[in-house]
Amino acid sequence: MTARTVEDPSAGCPDPAVRALVAAAFTAISSRYVLARHQIAAAVLDADGGMHLGLHLDAMVGRASVCAEAGALSAARLATGAELVAVAAVRYPKATEEATARVVPPCGLCRELLLDHAPGLRAVVHDETQLVLTPLSGLLPHKYVGTKWPAVLTRS
Template identity: 60%
Template sequence: MEHTRGVIRGRYAENRHQIAASLLAADGRVFSGIHLEAMVGRASVCAEAVALGKAREAGATDLRYVLSVRHPKPSEAAREIKLVPPCGLCRELLLDYGQDLQVVLGGEDELRSESLSQMLPHKYVGTKWAAVDQSR
């Protein structure tokens, strides 16, 4: 968690970068990303998607854990960078590339992991990839 906290601590910019996410691959590599807020909200990209793109670019396909943290805005009283679960869109996206991913959740003293598939029990299943190995 400290690695990911350090990522957003170093790159936080109000209304631009508030979330950082890291993916841990089975081979021990860690891929991190920060969220990209856009002027047009729908054009924004989540940190998890950025981290996933970096992992895929590096050829990491066996992803084990995802961890996301949120930096507080200056207007917030709380100053801690806290764990947050991936949003619904990221749950869909991450499950497309890591069916066995575990999500790191909890507070500072109570870290735990939960299966991403349990967090999105009725994932959309289309036919786009029916003829290909979805683990690629």
């Protein structure tokens, strides 16, 4: 069986922050892809320049699956209390698909979770012509806001 070359979606991206986020997620999923187990990796950038990675963990019971963005958020919170500023997720192609990895926006559940922990977070999305950073709050305009904790968390 011949290994195929999968195109890195960060190639040619003019924005260095976007390129670094996407490249980190692509590198992670390229080395850990397993069909029906790990198809997406995410990278979260903190305000101090730290990069935190997460891997999608599929499960036999779909509800038990963990998204890559949730894993990256957890890794970031274990490593630092710094503000989280950006997130990117990359989906690795199945063998039956064109050999191009692609940036995917966070799912609805991850949008809620990420905004709970990083209200100013921006996400890498494809705007039809290029990869750009956009406020995650714009992708979830009617976010649920409860009374469990203050809208802006502070570290003591």
